[in-house]
Structure formats: structure tokens, C-alpha cells
Amino acid sequence: MRFILWSSQMGQSLLQNGLFQRGKVTKIAHRALELTFEKEGLELATFLTGEKDENSYPAISDQVDTAVDEAGLNGASAILAKEVALGVLRKAFYSSEEHERLYYGKLSRTFSLMLTLRNEPKVVEYFKGMSGNFVLLIGSDIIIRALSERYLPEADQMTVNMLRILRASGSKLLLTRMVADEVHAHLEGTDYEFINWFAELEPYMTPELVRHCKKILVRAYFYARFDRSNNARPAGWKSFLGQFCDYADLHRTEKARDQIKGYLIEKFGFDYLDDEDLSLLTDDSEVSALAAKFKSIKSEEVLALNDARQILAVYGKRREMREGHKPNPYGYRSWWLTHETKVRHATADLIHKKGSQYIIRPEFILNFISLSPRMEEVRASYNAVFPTLLGVRLANRMREDIFHDVMGRAKEMKSVDDARAKVMMAEMSNRLKGDNFKRYEIELSSGLLG
Known part of the structure; x- marks a missing residue:
């Protein structure tokens, strides 16, 4: 594999200093990948069984730490080995080649299937019974991650490819008014973050500093700017955000929201649910009552209301489509597609009343597509770009x-x-x-x- 050779080449300079043996970084990188996919499989399994209220993406940097410890390195050699291994893995993930993606896919499917089936046998019935025509209310976290992939090679645009695969499998992707508003608010907040902390220092920024920024679009912008091999990289911050709406209109709420909504519908093939559509699926009094339960876990009242309406819209969609009660809790078509799980522990009574969960994770749906016999044509069409790292983040960041x-x-x-x-x-x-x-x-x- 290319990244193995690269790690060996980078390791030569360290070998000259006698810091560690030949091939150790290669083994560390491989071991970190195995540990990461094992962790992702466990996260998915516990999510399906409801054993864990909050998801935390497995961070590859944590698994590199474990692999470094297993390799018996410490001190300066451990720090250097981690730095090289993370550099290798970043290049392997964000500038990948087909055989690398196929390898990730095998690891992902192996651990996810093994650990999921061990924890939840009903998933077998789910894979056999579903036809793939999901109705998915897309979460703002998924959309923002997709926007951040703009300058990656097409094969490495994991979230974008996931949305494309879902459409090809017959799924309907729904953008609600609340989510469009949240994406706009995120872009506004990201712009303020850049202006306050990065604009003056842009010429001096380094990858080590950038990776600690909490705003994914700021990181995406700088990583694209650092990539001198990409002739299409953004000319500047305003032109970067200008891909999603006119920068001059970003802080003019209504105009920017309309532009962003139009972009998302055109870019990702979403169907739009406006306030009138949502009023047919949800009851205002129920939304308010549910939102009140989220006050301790949501920083703003509007976010609590948005999540409450999104959740109840899932159940409303099931009612509208006459899905009825399913003997298999995973047999519904309508779901909220998101990695958001903080609200789950506050909705236990709602889940019990409705008889099913309302959140479904991207990894689960992709496992369904990759393992279901009915999805063979879709799987074959997208085999080379099938995303396998959706529930993974490369590194932890400082507070x-x-x-x-x-x-x-x-x-x-x-x-x-x-x-x-x-x-x-x-x-x-x-x-x-x-x-x-x-x-x-x-x-x-x-x-x-x-």
C-alpha cells in the first residue's frame, strides 16, 4: 500500500537518529486503523442496542497512542512516531488510492458486522427485509461535514458520496426549514470565528495550529490552502464561503438562508420541507413540551426547538406514510439521519411511547447497503468510493x-x-x-x- 511505503520513507530520517526500528511506524499505522474500526464497530453496536446515550467519534490519534504503547515506544521516540503515523494516516485518508479505500471498507464491514450482529441479532432481519427506499430527514451536522469536503478528491468526499449512494439506492433525502437555518447559523458563526481569530494570522498558520480549531469549515479552508498541488484551492476566505451563498449577504439573514437552501437542494438533491409541511407532521404543543426537556443539553432555546420538531417530524412522517408499528424496531423507512445523540437520554419516554427509535446513523445505513443482496447494483457502482470513515475523526483537539x-x-x-x-x-x-x-x-x- 502507498501509505506504507510513504511511512517507510519518512521513517528513514528518524532511523538515522536511531530513534526506532525499521517498519515500526508502518505497524503503528496499521494497528491504529484496526483499533479505530474496532472502536467504530463497538460504537455502532452500542448505539443500536441503546446502551450508550452519547456518541463520541473514535479518534484515530487515540488509537495511535495505544499502538505506540503496544510498540514499546516512549519519550521522544513515541512523540516522533505518533507525528509520523498521523501524517501518514492523514495522507492515506484525504488523498487515498482505490486499494486503500477497499482495505478500509473490508476493515469497516468486518468489525461493524461482527460486533453489531453479536449485540443485536434483529439486524439480520433488517438487512433481509428493507428495500433501501428510506425517507431521511438530514441533520445539519451531516450537511456541514459534506460542505467541508469541497476541496477533497472526489473519492475521499465521504459524506458527499454517502448522500449520493443513498439517492442511488432509492432513498428520499429531506431538508427541513430548521436544518437550513442551522446551516446558515453555522456559516455565520464560522465567519465570526475566522474574523476574530484567524484573519490577521492567516499568512502564519500551520497545520499543527489549524487542527485544533473546533470549526470544521475553518480547518477545511486552511487544509485546502495548504495543498499546493490543488490548482482549484480557494483564493481566500470570502471566496470559500461564497460557494454556499454570496459573502456580502451572509449576515443578511433571509437572503442568505434562501441562497443556502437553494444551494443545498441543487447540490445534494434534497426535497424541502417548509413550515407548512412541518405543521402537518408535528403539533406545536408537543414540540414545546419536548424542547423543554432539552434545555440542559442545548445551548440555545432555538436549537432545542429545532431538535424537538425534527424528532417529532420523523414520527409524523411515519404516520403520514402509514408505516404503522413494526415488529422489528429497525424496519421503519423514515428516520433522522444524524450523529447527534445527546437528546436520546431525554426522550426515553417518547421512544417507549412510539415503540421505536427516531435516529439512524450513516454507518448503519451504509452497512445495510453494502451487505444487503438487493443493493448489489448500487454497491458495485460505488465500490471504489464507498465511504468507510464516516464515524471517525483523525485527531483530538484542545479545549x-x-x-x-x-x-x-x-x-x-x-x-x-x-x-x-x-x-x-x-x-x-x-x-x-x-x-x-x-x-x-x-x-x-x-x-x-x-
């Missing part, structure tokens, strides 16, 4: 308040010339490599960097 503290310190570079600023940023980036950022967090939190 947002700590990251903003780091960026605030970086702004002090305005008082020095360009050459000195680049050196200072490089020093800061080096401190954030490997596990160093955890130590950096402690130092900042305790005031040791004063």
Missing part, C-alpha cells in the same frame, strides 16, 4: 478556550516583522505536535506560560 488563548498570544506577532513572526509561529506549532499540546494545555490553564 476551545485554551485554543483561543493560544491564538490570542499568536496575535502578539503583529508587533514583529514577518521573518520573526514566522519563526515564532513555527516554535508554537512544534509545541503542539504529538502529545505536546496536552502539556501545553496544562501550562496555559495553570498560568505557567504567563
